[in-house]
Amino acid sequence: MSEATVTSKGQITLPKELRDELNLTTGSKVAFIRAGEGLYRLFPRTGSVRDLIGILHDPDRPTMTIEEMNEAIADGWAASGVQGMEQRERE
Helix, strand or coil, X not given: CCCCCCCXXXXXXXXXXXXXXXXXXXXCCEEEEEEECCEEEEEECCCCHHHHCCCCCCCCCCCCCHHHHHHXXXXXXXXXXXXXXXXXXXX
């Protein structure tokens, strides 16, 4: 496991073994992608956009059909409308 220390300026130096493995050189860019609460993945930005295909896929997240999405949106709108009416009644 590699470690790095955050400086007072919020900077870190990536360990050499990590830079070598990711083919990072001076001026290379990296992307930090959120992978969960308090968990991030680091990706070198040296490749093409195609290299990132599938990195945000969450196999534990259930898929929805278009009809289910439309129903969820309609339910949300209906609920917000009811809340708005209740607020107006209190005023």
